[in-house]
Amino acid sequence: MVSALLLSAVVTIVPAQLPDNVLSLRSTEIDGGKQTWTMKQMDQIGSGEAVSKADYDDEKWLRAIVPGTVLTSLVANRVLPEPYFGLNNVADLKLIPDLAETGPDFYTFWFRTEFDTPRSFRGKHLTLQFDGINYRAEVWLNGHHLGNLAGMFNRGRLDATPYMAKKGKNALAIKVFPVDNPGGLRAKSNSPRAPGENINGGDGTIGKDVTMLMSVGWDFTFADGIRDRNTGIWRDVKLVATGPVALKNPFVKSKIDLPSANSAEEAVVVEAENVTDEPQTAQVQVEIPATKAKRSQEVTLAPRETKEVVFEPIEVQKPRLWWPLNKGEQYLYDLKAEVIVGKQTSDRLKTKFGIREIRSDLNTPDKSRMFYVNGHRFFVRGSNWIPEAMLRNSRARTEAELRYTAQSGVNFLRQWGGGITESDDFYELCDELGIIVWTEFWQTGNTTKPTDPILYRANVADTVKRIRNHACNGYYVSANERDDIIPIKDLLDQLDGTTGYQIQSEVSGIHDGSPYKYVNPMYYYDDTASPRGSRINGFCPEYGTPILPTVECLREMMPEKDLWPVNRDVWNYLDGGGFHLVATDYKTAVDQYGPSTSIDEFAKKAQAVGAIGYRGIWECWNENRYEYGDRFTSGFLFWYHNSPVPQVAGRMWDWSLEPTAALYFTQDALEPIHAQFDFIKNTVSVNNEFIREFKGVKVRARIFDIDSQVRFDKTVSTDLPLDGVANDILKLDFPEAFAPIQFIRLDVTDSEGKPISDTFYWRSSQAYAGPKTLSGPLYGGFEPLQNLASAKVEMSTSSKKSKGKTVWTAKLTNPSSKIAFLIQLKLQDEKTSRPIRPAFYSDNWISLLPGESRTITIETAQPNRAKLVLDGWNLARN
Incomplete structure (x- = not known):
């Protein structure tokens, strides 16, 4: 079983x-x-x-x-x-x-x-x-x-x-x-x-x-x-069946006429293999159906010989380009290939490819690495992909994790060198979702290098042939933090020749990483979070924080007796030996919301702590995008993306594929147009991810006190630069009369008044005493939230089945005069009340202002034996 x-x-x-x-x-x-x-x-x-x-x-x-x-x-x-x-x-x-x-x-x-x-x-x-x-x-x-x-x-x-x-x-x-x-x-x-x-x-x-x-x-x-x-x-x-000649490893090399992008040349390469002990003469044909162009070439093969067949380029007029997430469409062309021996089709294949150019250089003010896609600067808002630790993989799991990734707004994934090169399913889904992939091969600074260079290079060569045709494949790196490597640059040039390369993860305009553990989130804003010095500058390959999984996930990873009070031996083991400080420093941060009497109460508060940590990191990088901040940045990779095992140091979703609040607060920070608040400068900025500018955008900022009374309300108009930031367009003040807790709501509307986005924050009146202190409006002083006045939230639901999936729609309305704080929707099995996973909520852990409504959809492939349950910080119980 x-x-x-x-x-x-x-x-x-x-x-x-x-x-x-x-x-x-x-x-x-x-x-x-x-x-x-x-x-x-x-x-x-x-x-x-x-x-x-x-x-x-x-x-x-x-x-x-x-x-x-x-x-x-x-x-x-x-x-x-x-x-x-x-x-x-x-x-x-x-x-x-x-x-x-x-x-x-x-x-x-x-x-x-x-x-x-x-x-x-x-x-x-x-x-x-x-x-x-x-x-x-x-x-x-x-x-x-x-x-x-x-x-x-x-x-x-x-x-x-x-x-x-x-x-x-x-x-x-x-x-x-x-x-x-x-x-x-x-x-x-x-x-x-x-x-x-x-x-x-x-x-x-x-x-x-x-x-x-x-x-x-x-x-x-x-x-x-x-x-x-x-x-x-x-x-x-x-088991693969062919005639005497088989086709494999197709590759389409694109050369786009930039900057106009009015045309592109597509050079097709495919390998023909004689699978017999007799010489064979074959006709190899390739076609890009959208262009109606075909190429044909005769090839003679000795017994068991494999030859690379290179065709004259096919010209594509007005090509539909492949773009990463939020930059344009992820258009994929079909390529068909066929080999004929005598008058019989011996083998045929069909694959997809994207017409795009991904490159990078060091032509930046600080010589950090800058990526470009189709001639446009590309700000990397990426993450470090980690494989399932026991390789309990499936297409279903990969699809769920990458769907969460795209929902979050992450546009770039590094396959870290201590793991694996992921499956064909992974690359195909990244093609479809617009996620660029940094493929890192299997050497690290912590381990010796392979003793059989021939075997190593054979593994690299076969991997490159497998992944090179994917539109998402954007960068090769030999190793994680290791200079003494087995050389492969010659292989990459020979087998690909279109994809950038660097020897290891922390050279060539990419500095070293950290922090990795829980820290006071105020440190992100003054760039003191890393023990190695400033890290929010240039290109950073590893920078992150943990979040505690939901209480349902915690109950599945350890005995109940070890959950509460926190058994540090068990929690530390499920935290990489205590590496992320979840049982110590993170717990202390949760206690700033008041003492907990159960694991259920503690886990609920822990979502708030992790959520503001995640969003704070992303927003600090947003604010310093390119030259728009007080230093130059070209991108960073969150450390790390997904949980290899069930662990108390969770990520945007748990190993079980149940999301945490971090997913939705990341989604908030990485939405294409996003208004955000700086907790040190007390200013509002707006980030624009699109490759177009916006004129006359209106930004409204409101401050509510703990009794949900509006204490500040101001709207300003601004223009958003293409792929840029309108920084510090509004400054907020927090006089003593607003104490002890303030809620901030930022709304962005277009020039015609149509809503674009909104963001909700909470802060305390605790002063920030500076680096290395456990203080500040994002860290302490949240005990009064335990006594937040109740808010009634009404929910109406419906569900519809389509193509083997069920889509639930929930309309949440707050008819009360109080803010409904951190509402969580839970899709559960109606008999067991266990969470249904994976379930794709369009949003969650939301806060509703008095009189506000919000509609959330939830999609799942599970059977329709489910119920929707509301949980929240201050929900009035019927």
């Missing part, structure tokens, strides 16, 4: 459509798979020849999840406890054996499945394709050894044609070995390499292999790692 914790984060959706000539061998547990896989430990069974025969009895083997890891399947079968609960994963407790202690045999497993050859595949050349195995593998089919695979990021293609069953089922057996160098914990006497950084990458030796380095542990996830180091068949296995 698959564990409930594993399935809680998975929504069944229709997987991406595979071509007719591809058979997925995905197991039934993942994204609509149809195969049954089994697995057994290596030393308990015989040879590959015997195991890979159809009459082999595997009835007593364990069910296996493919794609997945050995540990994922052992947990699903309840052989080992769920690592993501409480202290189950703690290495010292030895509840789950660690690869470094057991030796490789313990986690070396045979995986086995049987499948029929589709009728339409008969008479074709058949190739077994392995999209990802960690780390080495022996592959057997119907009693025959097909070959071996190595490296986590290499796709393997093995010829299955001679060994396919003439009738009946085919038996496929794969013996998977763990990494050669699992690494161990770093000696405690080994100090961190920089201020504010914890012990990462274990003893560093896992870096000798081409693998997912964070599997041995890092400070933002389990500090002592994943016990099997993610051994397994972690990506798809497919």
Whole structure:
């Protein structure tokens, strides 16, 4: 049985459509798979020849999840406890054996499945394709050894044609070995390499292999790692049918006539592979249907030879350009390719590409790196993508996380080098959503470099071929914080040649990062948050803060007894060893809202603390966009984006895919036109993300006291520069009479009075005593909010089903004379009251002024057995 914790984060959706000539061998547990896989430990069974025969009895083997890891399947079968609960994963407790202690045999497993050859595949050349195995593998089919695979990021293609069953089922057996160098914990006497950084990458030796380095542990996830180091068949296995020549790795290189963008040249490249032992002559044709242009070329191939076929460029008049989020449309063209041998179609493929130019340079006042898209400056409001720690991935999960990403307004994702290069689904969705991707390869400053440069470069080359055609693919980086690397620039130039590159994450106009932990949010405004000095300048690759997940999520990650009072041992373990200071400094900040008597009360207050931290960071970077602030900035990447495991140091959404208030406060800060308040200067500014200016925009600022009485109301008119900021257009004062709490509401309307956006803040009257103090109107003095007068909120709801999804509409109205503060909508199962996940709320944790109404939509793919519940700080109970 698959564990409930594993399935809680998975929504069944229709997987991406595979071509007719591809058979997925995905197991039934993942994204609509149809195969049954089994697995057994290596030393308990015989040879590959015997195991890979159809009459082999595997009835007593364990069910296996493919794609997945050995540990994922052992947990699903309840052989080992769920690592993501409480202290189950703690290495010292030895509840789950660690690869470094057991030796490789313990986690070396045979995986086995049987499948029929589709009728339409008969008479074709058949190739077994392995999209990802960690780390080495022996592959057997119907009693025959097909070959071996190595490296986590290499796709393997093995010829299955001679060994396919003439009738009946085919038996496929794969013996998977763990990494050669699992690494161990770093000696405690080994100090961190920089201020504010914890012990990462274990003893560093896992870096000798081409693998997912964070599997041995890092400070933002389990500090002592994943016990099997993610051994397994972690990506798809497919059977591909073609004629004697196959097509693969298409690539379209765009050259746009800028700045006019009236035309573009599209140079098409595709590989033709002779999958036979005989010479072949073939005609390769490519077409961009929107242009009605075709190109054709004859190619002669020796036995088993692969050639790159390069075509004369196709000219596109008045191209529809691909733009990132909020800059324009994400238009994608179709490319079709076909190869003909004799008079028969041997293979065909279809893919999408975008016409765009992404480049960067150091031509800035401070020599920081500036990105440009289609000739326009591009301010990076990005984040650091972290993979699921046990690779419990699915298209459904990827789609949910990227949909949340686009909703938040984040326009750029760095795939951090201690993780993985993400799936085809990831890149396809980023293409569609307009999210540019920085692809970082698998080396870090905390780990040694790979000992097999040939294997490493082969993994890089295959990865580049896989991702280079995506419109979102915008930048290559060799390593995270490491200068001594295996060179790959020659490969990138040869295989791509259109995408920028730098050697590591903190050079070439990109400085080092921090903060990472909870700090007084006032420090963001005076740029003292980092122990390393000023960081809100130039381009910063890592800058962030945590937020506590909702109480429902907390209850799923540890026993109730450890929730309240806070059990620091458990909380610290679920916080990277206490790295983000959630059980200490963050808790102290929550206590500024008054003492809590339960975990429910504490978690509710904690949403307020995390929300203002997230929004404060984004807004400080907004204010200093380009040359509009008091220093020059070109962008930053939030550290970090998504939770690799359930953890008390949450992000915009929890590992379970339940959003926190941080998602909606980030969405607020990153809306295309946004009015914002500076908590040190007490001024109002308006940020414009669009590539167009706005004239005569009106900005209204109101201040309410704790009794919801208006104490200040002023409107000013301003012009918004293209892709810029109108800074300090209004200054607010807070006399003693406004004490102890003030609410601020900012509204933006266009020149005709139509609403554009609104923002709601709360602040205390506590003075800020300066850096390194725990003081200020964003930090302390919030106890009076415990006695906020009640507000009645009325809710009317409706729901509609469409295309397998249910969309709920909730209209919230505050008919009372008091502000309704931080209202949370919850979509729950009507029987169990458990949260429905993922659920896409258009907004949440909102505050309503007296007499105000707001309509919120909630979309989910879950069945329509749900109820909507309102929660809030000061809701009047009926």
